[in-house]
Ligand SMILES: Cc1cc2nc3c(=O)[nH]c(=O)nc-3n(C[C@H](O)[C@H](O)[C@H](O)COP(=O)(O)OP(=O)(O)OC[C@H]3O[C@@H](n4cnc5c(N)ncnc54)[C@H](O)[C@@H]3O)c2cc1C
């Protein structure tokens with residue numbers, strides 16, 4: 001295949017799987033990176049069989065920063081596109097009382113994803129091209145009582161991506177920030193979510209694919225979320241603090 | 246609890262749905278001690294894929310695992326859709342040997358109902374192309390089943406409607422084809438006798454099917470269009486298409502946004518049928534090239550067409566009448582249908598070949614299928630059709646059934662008791678049950 005490979009970090013999630021199929025169907029080889037990556041052997045076979053591309057598996061823990069340089073070195077080729085879908089919602093209740101757990105949420109959504117994308121950014125810059133995609137969340141746009149530990153760590157990631165994009169804007173490397181609203185995945189299983197606001201993993205994949213083709217900066221998966229978040233962000237703090245959203 | 250129904254939206258039942266994401270999670274569910282049933286894509290019409298205590302949605306286990314281009318054998322998880330197999334393999338020159346009238350069925354569902362296509366008379370059922378399968382039994386073990394390994398379990402699983410365990414993986418042989426097109430030959434039959442004669446003359450045709458006009462009575466009863474089909478070779482294609490024999494057909498998918506009353510659909514179909522009937526009758530037998538999607542799956546272009554019957558839902562009546570009695574039996578069925586003036590105006594007729602299975606539907610004979618909106622009147626009519634089927638030595642298709650009585654089922658199905666005994670003896674009876682199997686005592 002002549003198209004550049006696509007690296008997917010946090011490849012075990014439903015969203016990541018949809019992304020892998022989307023890029024494979026367009027003829028890109030796929031690099032799947034996850035913890036205990038051997039459990040993805042069936043997905044590896046499936047993606048390769050359906051789309052006739054090469055698919056490789058790579059052990060990757062976003063929190064094990066020391067292993068990141070070796071991880072990047074070990075890839076069969078430096079990918080053309082790297083997508084980070086790593087994330088951890090945690091439980092807000094626990095995050096309020098157990099600081100170990102709170103820290104794990106913060107690190108999984110911000111520290112880990114930011115560090116690996118930073119390394120890849122440098123490698124892309126040196127090579128002279130590449131696209132980085134960070135899956136953040138609308139939860140990162142304003143902290144809400146119901147999930148602000150998760151939200152704050154996503155906010156950190158959003159700011160990081162924006163800064164990285166700013167730094168690289170004059171060069172050939174591009175950065176895409178993805179701000180999904182509700183997505184129907186394992187993370188949201190069992191939650192009662194309004195159907196009109198709920199995207200499917202395949203919708204995220206389509207939106208990300210278009211965004212990398214058109215080199216968009218910041219995308220919401222369902223356009224309605226842009227409006228919702230504009231309103232939420234416009235509320236004065238003294239009003240916002242009394243809401244329960 | 247969620248509300249779950251089959252394709253006919255009747256009956257609607259409350260059920261606990263579970264959706265395992267890995268084979269380990271599936272095996273754990275299998276051991277949870279109590280009746281459970283597997284569910285594929287919910288294309289069976291009635292209650293065969295519902296158990297209120299635990300229904301296992303298999304659609305997350307949908308990975309293709311291996312393909313051997315020498316034998317055409319594909320190994321895949323049971324939740325893979327037939328349509329996905331076609332999407333992946335038709336461009337490489339492979340197609341399923343047997344396909345039902347919709348591509349939105351899972352491999353597991355196709356095996357569990359041992360589905361038939363328009364080629365059963367010649368090539369047999371879906372199960373004939375299954376080399377082996379991996380079945381999760383009630384102890385949570387994965388058992389390899391084939392004609393040589395656990396052969397009894399294998400045979401009872403083909404057509405066993407999920408009542409022997411959960412099919413996790415299937416090794417299916419695909420058919421090599423040299424294009425995505427079908428050469429279709431269309432003929433008219435004045436009545437049911439002529440339709441049967443056309444089928445019998447066409448024993449060698451790969452595919453055969455007829456649409457019957459159910460409104461006709463008397464001499465014209467069974468007036469129909471008989472359609473034969475063969476896979477086209479590149480030589481059959483127009484010169485422009487020969488270089489890309491697998492090019493996807495250009496089709497739009499229409500969603501059914503609202504619920505038009507069923508008479509609107511019926512009028513439209515009957516008008517289209519009549520137009521075609523007279524046109525074809527005037528021209529004599531005609532050949533045409535039809536793309537695979539329009540040929541095998543005409544209804545798939547309208548997503549959600551099952552909603553047109555409204556909230557009460559609909560039922561499909563499908564029976565098979567053994568060959569020797571076929572003409573008399575079909576006449577009796579059509580007479581009852583046209584006298585009642587209910588149901589769809591078109592019925593589908595197919596020729597089935599001989600098959601010897603513990604519970605699979607096909608037998609050498611003719612199978613008739615048509616839809617009815619569910620009302621007291623049509624339920625009564627379908628009971629009458631059950632009785633006619635029984636009288637002529639036929640049986641009904643479990644994958645379409647939502648309403649036959651336990652008594653009538655056992656009268657038409659002498660294989661039911663031995664099947665139930667097999668389940669008792671093997672320990673499957675306590676572990677696997679559907680609303681249908683409980684209703685029918687299977
Ligand atoms: C428009 C239309 C046309 C059709 N045409 C035909 C036709 O031409 N010929 C024909 O034979 N049928 C036909 N059917 C019926 C359909 O092919 C069968 O009902 C098939 O079983 C549906 O597959 P599914 O994946 O939707 O299974 P479901 O409807 O979800 O389940 C059907 C049965 O299979 C069992 N099952 C499903 N998955 C598994 C598994 N993994 N392990 C064990 N058991 C399992 C269920 O327990 C249930 O008993 C048609 C249906 C429709 C809606």
Ligand SMILES: NC(=O)c1ccc[n+]([C@@H]2O[C@H](COP(=O)([O-])OP(=O)(O)OC[C@H]3O[C@@H](n4cnc5c(N)ncnc54)[C@H](OP(=O)(O)O)[C@@H]3O)[C@@H](O)[C@H]2O)c1
Pocket residue numbers: 009010011012013014015016034035060061062063084085086087088089108112135136137138179180181182183184185186187188
């Ligand atoms: N679902 C939504 O509504 C929604 C909305 C907005 C944004 N998002 C974001 O979308 C992304 C995908 O989420 P999802 O909904 O598909 O949920 P998910 O299934 O929970 O996916 C999160 C993935 O991150 C991986 N991960 C967590 N910590 C990791 C680590 N240290 N190293 C490597 N991988 C790690 C997990 O892998 P393991 O399997 O190893 O745990 C898991 O595959 C996440 O970033 C999430 O925050 C989701």
